[in-house]
Amino acid sequence: MRWEDVWLRYGRRGPWVLREANLRLGPGEAAVVVGRNGAGKSTLLQLAAGVLRPTRGRVVDRPRHVGWVPERFPADQPFTVQRYLAGMARVAGLGGSEADLAVDRWTGRLGLTRFRGVRLPELSKGTAQKVGLAQAMLRRPGLLILDEPWEGLDTAARELVPGLIDEVLAAGGSVLVSDHRGETARLPGATHWTVADGTVTARASADAPVEALVVVEVAVPAARAAGTVARLRADGHHVLGVRAAAPPDAPAPGAPATPVAGEPGGPPAPADGAGGGVPATGPAGRVGR
Amino acid sequence: MSGLVRLRLAGFLRTGRAVAPLLAGLLALGVLYGGGRAQPAEAYGVSAVVLFPVLAWQTKILLDVEPDVQRRLALVLAGAARERAAGLLAAVVAGLGTVAVGLVLPWLVGGVTSQVTPGGRSLAAGVALGVWAHLLALPAAVALGALASRAVTGSAGYGVAVLALGVVGTLVLGLSDSVVPWLAPPVMPAARAIAAGPSGATVALLSGWAVAWSATALAGYAWRRRARA
Numbered sequence: 001m002r003w004e005d006v007w008l009r010y011g012r013r014g015p016w017v018l019r020e021a022n023l024r025l026g027p028g029e030a031a032v033v034v035g036r037n038g039a040g041k042s043t044l045l046q047l048a049a050g051v052l053r054p055t056r057g058r059v060v061d062r063p064r065h066v067g068w069v070p071e072r073f074p075a076d077q078p079f080t081v082q083r084y085l086a087g088m089a090r091v092a093g094l095g096g097s098e099a100d101l102a103v104d105r106w107t108g109r110l111g112l113t114r115f116r117g118v119r120l121p122e123l124s125k126g127t128a129q130k131v132g133l134a135q136a137m138l139r140r141p142g143l144l145i146l147d148e149p150w151e152g153l154d155t156a157a158r159e160l161v162p163g164l165i166d167e168v169l170a171a172g173g174s175v176l177v178s179d180h181r182g183e184t185a186r187l188p189g190a191t192h193w194t195v196a197d198g199t200v201t202a203r204a205s206a207d208a209p210v211e212a213l214v215v216v217e218v219a220v221p222a223a224r225a226a227g228t229v230a231r232l233r234a235d236g237h238h239v240l241g242v243r244a245a246a247p248p249d250a251p252a253p254g255a256p257a258t259p260v261a262g263e264p265g266g267p268p269a270p271a272d273g274a275g276g277g278v279p280a281t282g283p284a285g286r287v288g289r
Numbered sequence: 290m291s292g293l294v295r296l297r298l299a300g301f302l303r304t305g306r307a308v309a310p311l312l313a314g315l316l317a318l319g320v321l322y323g324g325g326r327a328q329p330a331e332a333y334g335v336s337a338v339v340l341f342p343v344l345a346w347q348t349k350i351l352l353d354v355e356p357d358v359q360r361r362l363a364l365v366l367a368g369a370a371r372e373r374a375a376g377l378l379a380a381v382v383a384g385l386g387t388v389a390v391g392l393v394l395p396w397l398v399g400g401v402t403s404q405v406t407p408g409g410r411s412l413a414a415g416v417a418l419g420v421w422a423h424l425l426a427l428p429a430a431v432a433l434g435a436l437a438s439r440a441v442t443g444s445a446g447y448g449v450a451v452l453a454l455g456v457v458g459t460l461v462l463g464l465s466d467s468v469v470p471w472l473a474p475p476v477m478p479a480a481r482a483i484a485a486g487p488s489g490a491t492v493a494l495l496s497g498w499a500v501a502w503s504a505t506a507l508a509g510y511a512w513r514r515r516a517r518a
Contacts, residue, residue, distance in 0.1 A: 066366075068361075073358075077355070
């Protein structure tokens with residue numbers, strides 16, 4: 001998919017939201033769209049999906065099958081999960097039996113099986129977001145577009161997203177994902193598209209080689225563990241885990257007495273994606289960058 | 290595309306929003322047929338005029354019932370042209386249901402007579418003209434409802450204004466001494482023609498007029514939707 005001098009504004013007198021974007025995303029490639037709130041990340045993704053048309057310029061060579069996961073799934077619809085996904089499979093062009101198979105497969109993989117008879121408005125935000133993921137994957141997309149896919153998902157469900165991305169990439173598809181939580185640290189090799197002041201800058205993600213990783217251990221009061229983890233993630237850090245602190249007189253493995261991972265003499269730094277998102281149960285945690 | 294047509298019809302019927310225009314239509318037809326028995330063709334000519342705003346309103350509701358983001362999801366999966374066509378097709382199918390109710394109802398409430406007056410047209414010819422008048426109004430009503438839909442107007446207020454202006458304009462510009470009757474779909478002229486006993490040429494002219502008006506309005510819909518998904 002190529003973007004040729006793409007400009008976009010909403011309305012004739014509106015300010016330019018995007019200016020002169022020239023981008024390229026090849027088969028098997030992933031790009032992470034980063035930028036501040038309101039910078040135009042969702043706009044960029046909707047241009048890629050074909051939901052928005054460029055005011056000037058054009059987006060060419062878009063794969064035939066596109067899967068788009070919007071930031072908020074539109075749950076205000078009078079269907080059960082099963083009926084909705086079966087309907088969307090038909091909309092995506094799958095035949096009757098293919099559609100049923102696809103719905104079975106994706107409700108199973110995303111843990112939606114027990115919600116199949118539940119009406120969409122009754123779903124929790126995270127479960128509805130999974131329905132959003134499922135509809136995009138029913139027909140394997142040549143281009144998967146994920147707008148903040150981790151929003152609202154619980155820890156276990158967050159782990160599913162990289163798997164979906166890998167599957168699309170392995171099949172020769174492209175993936176475009178926006179992220180302001182630093183979760184895409186788990187997408188090594190993805191290009192970064194930074195949106196700021198209406199311009200998009202693409203750069204290869206080679207600024208954080210694995211050997212440069214260090215692990216920093218932080219102790220916080222138990223009650224503030226969840227908030228700290230959330231803040232660290234929001235700052236782009238990769239939280240490897242959270243565990244209970246050992247009593248002061250009996251240091252447990254991994255407590256301050258143990259050499260810090262990645263330092264000379266210590267255990268090797270964990271590879272990217274090794275941990276992350278263990279439920280906050282205790283006051284001490286390890287943070288990698 | 291049939292998958293999306295079915296999904297949208299299901300959404301329209303399940304939310305219960307189909308009830309309001311149907312009730313309004315039944316009420317209007319009840320008033321229309323409350324005055325005693327009439328010849329089918331004349332009664333159906335007026336019925337088509339009465340159902341025109343109902344069909345347009347119903348189309349707007351059907352297209353608006355889907356959340357904006359869901360409409361965009363459908364567009365991504367099905368493609369822009371199919372997404373638009375599926376919405377219009379769903380509105381036509383729903384409209385055909387309403388038209389069927391409008392055609393059958395007067396027989397149930399005794400609003401029409403099957404007795405042929407001396408020198409009058411046959412029952413079959415009268416019913417056929419009635420069906421023609423309704424089928425003439427349907428595409429124009431769907432086009433007006435589509436132009437009033439949220440996907441085009443962007444806000445509920447503008448949508449209602451477009452719908453009201455369109456309906457009032459169709460009735461006023463369709464009056465017999467209108468200067469610019471061709472600005473509106475020929476719903477009123479068709480009712481008058483039926484009452485007078487239309488020639489083949491009149492039927493062809495009004496049909497062509499209705500097709501041209503609907504095509505222009507639908508082209509406007511497609512053009513507006515190009516910029517606004």
